[in-house]
Amino acid sequence: GDPTNSFSASHGIMTSITASYNEQGALVAEVTNVPPNFDDPEAMKAAMDARRRWTTFLDDATGYDSKQRGNKAKEWAKKASKAKSAISGARHFMRMSENLSDEAREQAESMIEEIEAALEQGDNTRAAGRAEKLSKSLQ
Structure with a gap:
């Protein structure tokens, strides 16, 4: 992403941490963890400390x-899923429907493109909103 809006780091068991804010202002973080040496109490303590610090950082950020955060992530995924299912529902409806006007088909295809673009940009809220409109337009 945008270097002014992102960072990369590592800390203890987290061998790679990359984070950036997406276009919607959401923090997107990817972390690679390596398991500590479970037989070494010091390594376990350090791992737990790294975990706690990471959680504190996420709370603050x-x-x-x-x-x-878990609920937000579920909600975000649900919106994407809703949008994708609206697309496949619309495509199925258009295949089965014999009396749908060309204009209605073009409008639906255009909305599908908008939804797919929103999904690609990670804007699941917009995608879900457009998907709702798409479904209503084909009723």
Whole structure:
């Protein structure tokens, strides 16, 4: 992503941490963890400390606790899923429908393109909103 809006780091068991804010202002982080030496109490303590620090960072950076972040992530995924299912529903409907006007088909295809573009940009909220409109337009 944009270097002014992202960072890369590592800390303890987290051998790679990359994070950036997407176009919607959401923090997107990817972490690679290596398991500590479970037989070494010091390594275990360091791993737990790294985990705690990471959680604290995420709490501060996002303004949400881990449960809220989990719920947000589920909500975000649900929106993408809803949008994708609206696309396949619309395509199926258009295949089966014999009396759908060319204009209605073109409008639906155009909305499908918008939804796919929104999904590609990670804007699942917009994708879900457009998907709802798409479904209504074909009723």
